[in-house]
Amino acid sequence: MKVIAGNWKMNGTRTGLTDMVAALQNVETENKIILCVPYTMLGVESNRIYMGAQDVSTHDHGAYTGEVSAQMVAATGAKYVIVGHSERRQYHNETNDIVRQKVTAALSAGLTPIVCVGETMDEKQAGKTMEIIESGVKESIPNDTNKNIIVAYEPRWAIGAGLTPTKEEIAEAHKLIADTLMSMGLSGTPILYGASVKGSNAAEIMSIPNVDGVLVGGASLKPDDFIPIITSVK
Ligand code: 13P
Numbered sequence: 539m540k541v542i543a544g545n546w547k548m549n550g551t552r553t554g555l556t557d558m559v560a561a562l563q564n565v566e567t568e569n570k571i572i573l574c575v576p577y578t579m580l581g582v583e584s585n586r587i588y589m590g591a592q593d594v595s596t597h598d599h600g601a602y603t604g605e606v607s608a609q610m611v612a613a614t615g616a617k618y619v620i621v622g623h624s625e626r627r628q629y630h631n632e633t634n635d636i637v638r639q640k641v642t643a644a645l646s647a648g649l650t651p652i653v654c655v656g657e658t659m660d661e662k663q664a665g666k667t668m669e670i671i672e673s674g675v676k677e678s679i680p681n682d683t684n685k686n687i688i689v690a691y692e693p694r695w696a697i698g699a700g701l702t703p704t705k706e707e708i709a710e711a712h713k714l715i716a717d718t719l720m721s722m723g724l725s726g727t728p729i730l731y732g733a734s735v736k737g738s739n740a741a742e743i744m745s746i747p748n749v750d751g752v753l754v755g756g757a758s759l760k761p762d763d764f765i766p767i768i769t770s771v772k
Pocket of ligand 1: 700735
């Protein structure tokens, strides 16, 4: 069983989500399917797909115009939330410290956070990939976390660029994440790979050790692109 998560980013419509839910209804798979959609689309019912948000406030409630709390997300029936996605880190200056507060907020509302870590092209070229990944995991996940968490490795230079790391690079990154999680008492935490996943590379990526699933951006928007990823592995 793999975890196949879609991240719609700021795309799609409620009708499009309803269509996606209908299209996935009869897909034969034992994999867990999660769709992380814009807040305004949460609440669309599905007995097949788990819904998730893409961000959450560090605060529970109060005078924080424009923010949405973890409790509010949970009240829609959503079970997951992406936290610390590279686009939040890049465009909203989210640091590991902020991400950790969001993880805490998500967990206390009963949501499973999908915590993203990964290196930029500059960091990769400076030979800092492993350092960024390890500190990302250690600093973005609170010490007292229970096991209700997912980690996603998203090499930031590869996202939306049609680029993918080599199998060896993915294997090395996921092994480091698995070892780091083990040192934190979180062994068994699912580790997803995300960046330019598509039907043609999904099975190979998910055959790499310590890759427990994928977090898919662009190719999760249309059933014709998403279904082949879901059915590429048992
Ligand atoms: P793409 O699959 O479009 O590269 O996006 C990956 C991503 O950011 C998923 O969170």
